[in-house]
Amino acid sequence: MVEMGKREKGRGRNGKWSLLLLVLSVSVGCNASLPEPESPAARLYQQRCSLCHRLYAPSILTAEMWRFMLERMDMEMQRRSVPLPTSEERAILLEYLQKHAQKTS
Numbered sequence: 001m002v003e004m005g006k007r008e009k010g011r012g013r014n015g016k017w018s019l020l021l022l023v024l025s026v027s028v029g030c031n032a033s034l035p036e037p038e039s040p041a042a043r044l045y046q047q048r049c050s051l052c053h054r055l056y057a058p059s060i061l062t063a064e065m066w067r068f069m070l071e072r073m074d075m076e077m078q079r080r081s082v083p084l085p086t087s088e089e090r091a092i093l094l095e096y097l098q099k100h101a102q103k104t105s
Contacts, residue, residue: 066097
């Protein structure tokens with residue numbers, strides 16, 4: 001019985017470390033410093049996207065994934081009655097995110 005308690009205690013400690021590592025790995029892409037932070041495109045990204053959620057480093061997704069994500073965000077913004085970016089803003093955002101996206105091999 002004592003041995004079992006020790007093992008369970010050890011698992012709890014490992015579980016805490018696992019949770020901590022998960023939280024840290026997820027947060028690495030969140031609110032990370034942005035490439036070209038003073039550029040008009042980065043400022044637009046900060047202005048528009050931080051209204052509803054944390055900013056994500058452009059490098060966490062591929063260029064194609066960013067295209068999909070912006071389409072998904074358009075639907076979410078419509079659902080929440082948040083004004084959509086203009087077509088010009090959307091093009092600027094997509095170009096910025098894809099320029100700094102994760103490179104596929």
